[in-house]
Amino acid sequence: MLGRAANGVYWMSRYLERAENTARLIDVGFHLALTRGSRQSQDEEWKSVLITTGQLESYCALHNTFTGPQVFNFLLREKSNPASVLSMVENARTNARLVRTSLTNAVWETTNEGWMCLRDLLSRPVRETSLGEVLMQIRRTGTLVRGALEGTMLRNEVFNFSRIGTFIERADSTARILDVKYYVLLPSAAWVGSSLDNVQWDTLLRSVAGNRAYSWLNAGAMDPRGIARFLILDEQFPRSLVFCYEKIGSNMAGLAKEYGREGPAHALLRDSRAKLHQTTIDTIFDAGLHEFLQEFIGKTVELSSAIAADYRFIE
Structure with missing residues (x-):
């Protein structure tokens, strides 16, 4: 197998896993912030999410506060953030397309459909009321692609x-x-x-x-x-x-x-x-x-x- 193709398959899976992990961290940050008594404690919780994802420095280059919607929109859809979930899923799709002939139709279609659905959901700022739906779709995309890999790919x-x-x-x-x-x-x-x-x-x-x-x-x-x-x-x-x-x-x-x-x-x-x-x-x-x-x-x-x-x- 050519190194470029191996790289594409490897990073397709890494990006999808990373996107799902980021979604889980956002979900945790949101629920933990709700248990914090003060605004300062809530901000610290969102700051810790940024630290865990390694995106604190890039976030601080754009913002000087740590409100929930500001943080999770940065992590989910900020155009200038190459590590946003939308960018990661798009990168996974790009890598999948590069190795399209090595993948089954099921793997390619679930990857492509997941990206298109997220692109639509993240085309506008995410509110707290719609955050759950967005995070569920991110997790669903990862689950479906893994299921397609397990169920249809040669070992x-x-x-x-x-x-x-x-x-x-x-x-x-x-x-x-x-x-x-x-x-x-x-x-x-x-x-x-x-x-x-x-x-x-x-x-x-x-x-x-x-x-x-x-x-x-x-x-x-x-x-x-x-x-x-x-x-x-x-x-x-x-x-x-x-x-x-x-x-x-x-x-x-x-x-x-x-x-x-x-x-x-x-x-x-x-x-x-x-x-x-x-x-x-x-x-x-x-x-x-x-x-x-x-x-x-x-x-x-x-x-x-x-x-x-x-x-x-x-x-």
């Missing part, structure tokens, strides 16, 4: 590159959300165990679509340390760091089998997977959760670059 290099892109993006997003949100939401003595305490942690889990799964495994007990373990080390949860790296590993193995060789990216992946499986939540907290997550994010970026080099994405 070949195209499928493998697509899945690798999805799970690299997902692992990076989970790590960043946990890193930014965890200490913000550490319970104060004033409301430990209160309904507000549970709502805050439940909303964090919602940002990674994990609230129901966590409740099933932990009988609904909102334990901060348990939540960190769940998001990092749980092998059943499809957005945990361990789960994502296992899926990357299986699809990288598929590429190695198809091409008959391994490259430096495989060695990097083996090292990272071994470290994840050998660690415990106690070890992570003893060394520092923030430090662990920052190292993980750095290794994920390094792995992505190594994959691009191994498979000559720029050609």
Whole structure:
């Protein structure tokens, strides 16, 4: 497979996953802001959404306040923002079109239709009353494209590159959300165990679509340390760091089998997977959760670059 085509499939999936993750963060920011008592606290919540998505600097170049509609319209549809959801879905569609002959009709059509629907929804500023509909459509687009990939694509290099892109993006997003949100939401003595305490942690889990799964495994007990373990080390949860790296590993193995060789990216992946499986939540907290997550994010970026080099994405 040509490197340019592999790059297109890989980034099609990354952009769609990133758009969906951004939508979930906006949803969380909106609901958490509603629980904040003061305007300043609400603004801080929206600021944290921008920090998590890495868009604080570009936002501040245009605005000096952090009101909800201002922030979520910037993240969703701002024309000067190349990282807006609309731009990401358009980039996913552009990449899909470049590799159109490698995709099934179902994958192309769901990607194209999702973009057209979002383009129409985001053609005018989004109000709080219509925000839910927009966010639902973003999540629906990602779900439909993944379903089309799973249900219609051959398990070949195209499928493998697509899945690798999805799970690299997902692992990076989970790590960043946990890193930014965890200490913000550490319970104060004033409301430990209160309904507000549970709502805050439940909303964090919602940002990674994990609230129901966590409740099933932990009988609904909102334990901060348990939540960190769940998001990092749980092998059943499809957005945990361990789960994502296992899926990357299986699809990288598929590429190695198809091409008959391994490259430096495989060695990097083996090292990272071994470290994840050998660690415990106690070890992570003893060394520092923030430090662990920052190292993980750095290794994920390094792995992505190594994959691009191994498979000559720029050609």
